[in-house]
Amino acid sequence: MTLRIVILLGGVLLTCAAITPDIIGDPWAPPTLASPLGTDEFGRNHLIVLLSATGRSLVLGLIIASALIIANLLISYFFVFSRQRALSELSAIGVQTAESVPAMIWTLVIVSAFGGANWIGLIVTLFFVLTPFAFRVISGELSRLKQEPYIESLQLLRLPASRVLLFHIVPNAKQVLSVLALQVTGICIGIQGAIGVFGFANRSEVELGTILLRGRENMIEHPVIFISAIVGFFAIYLLLYQVLKAISSSPSEHSPASVI
Amino acid sequence: MTIWMREISRFLICALGAHAIGYVVIQVLPNPIYAMLGMSSGVGEISENLPHATQTKNYAERLLDTFRGDLGNTLDGVPVWQDLSFAIFASAPRLFFAVLIIASCLVAVAYAPKRVLAPVSNVATALAFLPPYLAPFLSLWLYVAVLPFLPTFSRQAEEILIVLGLAIPAAVFLTAQVASITIRNLDRPFVQNIRSLGAGELAIRHRLLHHVVFEVSPSLEKILVGLFTAIIFAESLFGASGIGSLTARAIRRTDIDLMLSVILMSAIVVGVLRLSAVGIRNLYGLKQ
Numbered sequence: 001m002t003l004r005i006v007i008l009l010g011g012v013l014l015t016c017a018a019i020t021p022d023i024i025g026d027p028w029a030p031p032t033l034a035s036p037l038g039t040d041e042f043g044r045n046h047l048i049v050l051l052s053a054t055g056r057s058l059v060l061g062l063i064i065a066s067a068l069i070i071a072n073l074l075i076s077y078f079f080v081f082s083r084q085r086a087l088s089e090l091s092a093i094g095v096q097t098a099e100s101v102p103a104m105i106w107t108l109v110i111v112s113a114f115g116g117a118n119w120i121g122l123i124v125t126l127f128f129v130l131t132p133f134a135f136r137v138i139s140g141e142l143s144r145l146k147q148e149p150y151i152e153s154l155q156l157l158r159l160p161a162s163r164v165l166l167f168h169i170v171p172n173a174k175q176v177l178s179v180l181a182l183q184v185t186g187i188c189i190g191i192q193g194a195i196g197v198f199g200f201a202n203r204s205e206v207e208l209g210t211i212l213l214r215g216r217e218n219m220i221e222h223p224v225i226f227i228s229a230i231v232g233f234f235a236i237y238l239l240l241y242q243v244l245k246a247i248s249s250s251p252s253e254h255s256p257a258s259v260i
Numbered sequence: 261m262t263i264w265m266r267e268i269s270r271f272l273i274c275a276l277g278a279h280a281i282g283y284v285v286i287q288v289l290p291n292p293i294y295a296m297l298g299m300s301s302g303v304g305e306i307s308e309n310l311p312h313a314t315q316t317k318n319y320a321e322r323l324l325d326t327f328r329g330d331l332g333n334t335l336d337g338v339p340v341w342q343d344l345s346f347a348i349f350a351s352a353p354r355l356f357f358a359v360l361i362i363a364s365c366l367v368a369v370a371y372a373p374k375r376v377l378a379p380v381s382n383v384a385t386a387l388a389f390l391p392p393y394l395a396p397f398l399s400l401w402l403y404v405a406v407l408p409f410l411p412t413f414s415r416q417a418e419e420i421l422i423v424l425g426l427a428i429p430a431a432v433f434l435t436a437q438v439a440s441i442t443i444r445n446l447d448r449p450f451v452q453n454i455r456s457l458g459a460g461e462l463a464i465r466h467r468l469l470h471h472v473v474f475e476v477s478p479s480l481e482k483i484l485v486g487l488f489t490a491i492i493f494a495e496s497l498f499g500a501s502g503i504g505s506l507t508a509r510a511i512r513r514t515d516i517d518l519m520l521s522v523i524l525m526s527a528i529v530v531g532v533l534r535l536s537a538v539g540i541r542n543l544y545g546l547k548q
Contacts, residue, residue, distance in 0.1 A: 093270060096534070097277035099481070100527035104489040108511045109285050109519070182389065190391025197393055197493055198508055209391065216397040220404060226397075230390070237389040 006242040009235065010058075017055030021048045021206060028222060037224055041214065042204055046225065049206055054232040057208040061185035061236070064126055068134050068184055069177055071127075076139040077165050080146055091139070098132035104194065111200050122195075126188055134180060141176040145169055178244035185240060189233065208232050267538050271531035278527035279326070279520060283319050286516050322517075326524065332517030334510075340521045343506060351491060351502035354419070358427035358487060365431040366476070369438040370469045371462075374446055381439035387432045392486065396425035396494040403498070422498050426490035430483045434476065441475050442468060470544070477540040480533045488526060 021044040029039040037046040079091045098106075110125040145151055154164050170177070192201050193209030201210055208229055215226025317325070317332075325332065331340035369380060399421035407414055445451060445468050455464060488504075495504035503522075510518035 093273055093277070096270065097274045097281065097527075099485070100274045100278040100530045101282065101523050102485045102488045102492075102526060104492055105507060105511070105523065105526070106285070108508075109282075112511055112514065186389040186391070190393070193391055194393055194493075197496060198512060212391070212394070212397070216400065219397075219401045226401075230394070233390055234386070237386055241386075 003242055003246055006239050010239050010243070013051065013055040013058055013235070013239070015055070016048075016051035017059050019048060019052045019055075021045060021052055037228060040225065041218070046228070050211065050228050050232055053206045053208050053211050053229075054235060056206060057189040057232070058185075058236050058239070060207075061188040062181075064123060064130075064188045065181045065184040068127060068130055069138070069181060072131060072134040072138045073165065073170070073177075076135055076142050077161070077169070080139050080142040081161070088139075091135070095132040095136050099136070103129045103133070107191065107195065108198055108200075111195050122191065126191060130184055130187065134184065137176065137180050138173070141173045142169065145172055148172075175248040178248040182237075182240050182244055186237070189236065208236075263538065263542070267535055271535060275524065275527040275531055276323075279323070279524045280319070282520055282523035283322070286514075286519055322520065326520075331521045334518050335513055335515045340517050343518065344503075344521055344525065347501065347503045347506040350500070351495070351504065354423050354426065354491070354494075354502065355487060357423045358430070361423070361427040362431045362434055362483065362487075365435050366438050366472070367469070369435050370442055370472050371465050372439075372442075374443075377439045377443045377446075381436055381443065384432050384436035384439060388429075388436055392429040392489050393493040393497075395428035396422075396490065396497045399425035399494065400497050418498060418500070422494045422500055425494040425497075426487060426504075429490045430486035433486055434479070434483060437476060437479060438472055441472050445471050474541065474544045477537040480537050481530050484530060484533050 023043040024035065024045050025039055025043050027039060027041045027043045029035070029043070031038045035045040035047060037050065040046045040049055079088055082088070106129050107125050110128060111121060151164070151168065154168060189207075190209045190212075192205060192207045193213045195201050196203070196210055196213040201213065203210065203214060211225060211232070212229040215223075215229050219226050322332070329341075331344070333339055334343055369377070372380065403418060403421045406417060446464075451464055451468070454467070459467075491502065491504035492507050493504070494500075495502045496508045499505070506518070507522050509515070510522055
């Protein structure tokens, strides 16, 4: 029942992501039947802005999280199963070096290098900044799975790497990958607001982080903007939490017998 | 001894590596002249002539100067070590109290009744999904809303709210972690054994606190990085001087010497915490 509600909510949000909110009246107009949350500082229907922003943030977060996890799964597989100790030591040092400095500093430096918050710059930044974190989590899980007897038997059977990764490693690592996807999506959703604090964001952007930022600036006179942005964050969290819980709780164990 | 040699060499490689990556990234930033004169002023001879008027150093010279203890000068001509030490002294009390709050959360969750651990873990996990700048936002809102009623304590109120703003994100992260570790440990066979042997709940929790510290120790660097991230937001939003606002200023103005020094300082502190985590794990007998 909960999962059905969540899927329905996800469908509504994804549909709303395609809507571009138009200016419908004066800035900060009071709530009406047509716009139950009133209008924002640009005169846009705030409810539509919120739904569209939540949908877009969800889509952006999921795309970046999926791409990041797939890329890091491949890189981690190469490093963990390469059987070269020097290579894994090198990757560990590389990750530790990148993580020696807070990701926020790297983010601000790269966004500043790209001359502001354009989407390409932002996606490159998120990839650069989140890769060490994702690599560490995924390679840790892959190292654990590498010790499992059924993976050892698969290696002895000389099965193709792609098959081992796709059918035997990913299904068994999905619990860790789900948590990672949730964390990465959260970071991706909040990033526009984070760089906006330092003046790099476009204020009219229809995205949850930016709405949160604008909500902070108008918190006393118009608290609805801020509160609704937090509600948007929680809606995405609940949606992803339920979906990922359903995915990670499905059976996935692979015994050596089933493999052979 | 071998472990320490390995960890110390890793520490040095990471600190110098972060410094070098920082330098490479900074090289693709806009010309510092734009930061000094404004983006629209970068035309004609001013942008061509000014680089020759200012002293420029390559990376080897910068690194050599850093080893000599010369961190360079800020765009205002002030020695970086002077600005940095002032900022560290301004932020140190805030960081100290934030660490106290975080440690209190760890102890409170480690000794919390079993029935509340699962809800605490769920709530903390949900809160950890929210962006780290939300806590400073809420602190600022509270400050603006409460300040008119507290004219006498405005300065103290500001400091308290900055500390809360920077402690909450890391505390939430740690609370979620400690709650899930404690839930798992309470169901372990050895806990059931010592309980059946007559150990009281307090004694069990005291024993489990060691397990929690042991398991959480690799996350020390994450907590510090979380604190550092939060302090950049908290101090910048409140306009308070300190290491966070200095970092934000260095990035906004493309102050190369200052940025490299902040990156190096961060890498050194994170490295020291990594070494502490190794020390804690060795203390509990885990050979790495």
